[in-house]
Amino acid sequence: MIIWLVVIVFFLIYFIGVGYYFTQQVLFMKTNSLEFIYQRELENFRFDENLYRSFQKESFSVQSRYGYELKGYLFEAFDTNNWVIITHGVSVNKNNSIKYAELFLKLGFNVLTYDHRRHGESGGTTTSYGYYEKYDLQTIVHYLKDLKGDIVLGIHGESMGACTMLQYAGFVEDSAAFYISDCAFSTFEKQLTYRLKMDYKLPKWAILPVSSIWLKLRNGFFIKDISPLLATNNIKKPVLFIHSKRDDYIPYTNTIHLYEANQGEKELFIAENGAHAMSLNENKEEYYSIVSSFLNNIEIEHNSL
Structure with a gap:
């Protein structure tokens, strides 16, 4: 049970941390x-x-x-x-x-x-x-x-x-x-995948699925849209x-x-x-x-x- 709680807490931290940070950069890029x-x-x-x-x-x-x-x-x-x-x-x-x-x-x-x-x-x-x-x-x-x-x-x-x-x-x-x-x-998916690789050395599977959900919640669209x-x-x-x-x-x-x-x-x-x-x-x-x-x-x- 403790292991499952740790897994759930870790997932929530990942889901919230990654999703919020990434969509913050996307939606509010400096102008x-x-x-x-x-x-x-x-x-x-x-x-x-x-x-x-x-x-x-x-x-x-x-x-x-x-x-x-x-x-x-x-x-x-x-x-x-x-x-x-x-x-x-x-x-x-x-x-x-x-x-x-x-x-x-x-x-x-x-x-x-x-x-x-x-x-x-x-x-x-x-x-x-x-x-x-x-x-x-x-x-x-x-x-x-x-x-x-x-x-x-x-x-x-x-x-x-x-x-x-x-x-x-x-x-x-x-x-x-x-x-x-x-x-x-x-x-947009292809561009984000490319920028993740070039800027952060990260694969899309680690960021984009979570971020797409957050984009939908925060601004009404998925990445694929x-x-x-x-x-x-x-x-x-x-x-x-x-x-x-x-x-x-x-x-x-x-x-x-x-x-x-x-x-x-x-x-x-x-x-x-x-x-x-x-x-x-x-x-x-x-x-x-x-x-x-x-x-x-x-x-x-x-x-x-």
């Missing part, structure tokens, strides 16, 4: 301020500040279905119905999207950038890697379409933003004319998949698997240079060329500045 990201991007010459300031931007706020505010900017530089929504990665914010906004503004698109839940100026208390964010993206899409009417819409996502975009298009509504997925993971891989199989509109070969945070093979799973019109660009989310930064001319070519191939009219 960076708008000021920090702006200065980081500026100091690393990732956008042209004079050009950025020359484009008029208008702030907006729209309520998420979950009760908090989603805040962002509208860059309406042209008399065109071509728009692109840009979704950023985890821990950063809409200021990380300036370089992508610059790209599409140079291609003649108007641009919307916004902060995901719990990032930047938006509300929300947890990060869910696309599970809830995909519905926030739906809210943003509907807001823009209601505001601007009949538009040709593209969505560009980086890292978690790409995962959010793919799950929106595959699980919620495939409503854009095109999508650009930059350095997404294929499944976050799967861009399943989503991309449902996307019919054209998708450009991008990743850096040297990415050691989310290996580029994730994007290969996403590309192979997609059944619609698609293109693939594996950049030779750059770490995670650095494909544009380290391959700027080629990145611009690939995006422009992709738009030409799917017959989206655009005019480069």
